[in-house]
Each structure stands twice: as structure tokens, then as C-alpha cells.
Amino acid sequence: MEIVMSESSPSQAPALESEYHLQVYRRLPLVPARGSGARIWDSNGREYIDALAGIAVLNVGHCHPHVVAAIQRQAAQLTHISNFFVTEAQAQLARRLCELSGLDRVFFNNSGAEANEGAFKLARNWYHSKRGGSPRGGVIVSMEGCFHGRTLATIAAGKDLYQQGFEPIPSGYRRIPFNDVAALDRAVDGDTAAVIIEPIQGEGGVTAATPEFMQAARQICSDRGAALIFDEVQCGMGRTGTMFAFEQYGVRPDILSLAKGLGGGVPIGATLVSQDIADALPKGRHGTTFGGNPLACAAALATIEVIEDEDLLDRASELGDYLVEKLEAAREHQTSIKEIRGLGLMRGVVLDFEGAGVVRRMLDKGVISNCTALNVMRLIPPLVISKRDLDTVISIMLQAIAEEKEALKNQA
């Protein structure tokens, strides 16, 4: 069968997708064919600025030459071998991530959800090793508005909507309001294995944890013997201007989940953990076929090198500040923008109306964007985006907001 990928002929992909793929995604109406930096081109050759970055995955941009070279090199040597063996790439990446995070050990997996599943298993195993397997114990406390993935354990920690139709939902999860120190204080007791927090909630509307909440969470978990898990699947790997968002709070977790930006576009997840929690898990109790395979680890090592060599942490902070400055100035005449949230290049622009129409209008004008929590425009472009492209994203978003607002007014 011939695979049609020419940039000039119309793509068959949408028709094939609607016939053969599980219909779970609301797809945008273009077929990406190629990417470079913060730009992509669709199957018709139309160019777009990508302010979504594969949902905060392409922190170093599309097809960064250093990452591409590392993937090509590794693909020609050894793509997969299984965890019956250690490989050079996996061992080097493990050391690098422990050095960067200050945690002691890492377990590699393939996605954000798996990184969190690993975190829950590590925390529960540690809890039971201390408490002798209490049947009621092992509770994971999570936050309203959180998102930790789509596996059964991660939806159990998340919002009700994503649980619907998948009952019975695993037990042993309790949700509390985000940033509510008193609720956390009440929720964490002798039955609690862990508290899981996204330092900045992504799907939940780009909402940052308050420093008071993070500090209280650290204190409460330490005092009561619960593991503190930070899910930095979305906000980690330089996105907020530090390698990990927790650095900006001065609070280190016991377990850290990473994925998305870690592999420069290649699927990889990682669960990092402190020594005492790691020590409680015997050999053979957790594992994976693909996790930490040499291809993914080589891509991740190269991605970290790019973040460091190109000073992308400073760049994320500077561009993030610039973005906020420009949007704050725009608020003087655009009253539909209620608030600007986030850190670094993970920003939410809160509108006083639902943003789906803004996303469509921006796409028509050549910018790929996203709206989350119904009314929060989420800007998570590659950290390598040029100032010029960022200016274009901002001006097109402002135009789209104004047009959509006008259209909604006319409909009313």
C-alpha cells in the first residue's frame, strides 16, 4: 500500500482517522507533516506557529538537530533491549536526572500517567512497609482541578468527569480543594500514603500552587510520614524557567513524576524517588518492557543538553515575563482578559467567555493554541520560540479574542 504524504496532494488522514481510529479526540482540522523549532507545516504546505508544542512536550522545539542526531545515532545502534539489561543511555540519564533533581533514584516508564502510577505504587508500598499492610491505609490525597493521566489509578485521583463509565474506580483516593492548607491538614492522617500536587495545574487552568500551600504540604507530609509527590509531567523540564517548578518554591518532593518535555518528542516518563522510599521496594515488584529503552533515553539526554547549552531556563523566564508584560498592557483595552496566570512559558490567559472559538480563530490565522478549563487560553510554546513569533502569537490571540467576543455579542 502506498502511503501518501506529499505536501501537495490532499491528505487522506482525516478520512482514515474517522473510519478507523477510536473517536476519542476532537482533532484540529489540519494534518501536520513537518516541524522545525516553533513552526510546523501541514500536509498542504501551510505554515503555523506552534504555541501548544505537542501539549508542553516540545520544550526544545520540533526536530531540534541535536535531538534528531542523537535519535538517529541510537536508532542505528540499538533501539530496544528490555530491562533485563542496563544500557549506557539509561544509566547516564538516570544519573543526570538524580543530579538535577536532588532525588536519589529513578524508574523509567513511557508516559505521564505511568510516571504517576509508579509514584502511587512506590508511595503505597512504602506506607505498607512501615505500617504492616493496614487494609484501610494507603490513601492518596489529590487536589481539585488536578490531572494526572487517564489510567484507572490516575483517573481515580482526578476529576469525576473522567471517571464516568469506567466504574469500579480503584479505591483509596481523596480529593481536597487546591491551595487549601486547612483542608490538607484535615485530610492527611495515619491512613495517608501520599499527597500529590501539580506545582502548576495544567489542565486545571494553569493554576499555580501558592508558596504557603507547598510549604505546608512539605511540613505536613514530613510530620505525618506521608510521601509528597510532585507531578511535573507538564510543568517540568525547564518550562517554568527552572528545570523543575519545585525549585521556585524551595520545596523538594519525595517523589517526582516527569514525562512530556523529557524526551524532546520521544515518549518517555520517569518517576524519581528518595532513597528510603526506593529501599522499601523489593526487586521484581515493579517493571516495564519499554520504559527507559535506549532510544528514548538517548533522546532525553540530548534534550537536557539542549536545555542547558542553549540557556533555555533563562529564556523561558525572560520570554514568560515579556509575555505577561505585553498581556497586562493589553488588558487595559481588552476587558475580557480577567487574569494572567502561570510561570515562565506556561501561561494561562483567563477569559470571561469560553475560549474554544478563540482557538479556532487563531488556527485560521496560523497559530496553534489551546484552551483549557473552558475559559483559560493556555500558552505553552517551545522554549526556543523567537521573540518575533511570540509577538505574533500575542497579537493574533488578542485579535481572535476581540473577534470572538464581538461574535458572541452579536449572537446574544
Ligand SMILES: Cc1ncc(COP(=O)(O)O)c(C=O)c1O
Ligand atoms: C500534570 C500531568 N500529569 C500527567 C499527565 C498524563 O500524561 P500522559 O498523557 O503522558 O499520560 C498530564 C498530561 O497532560 C499532565 O499534564
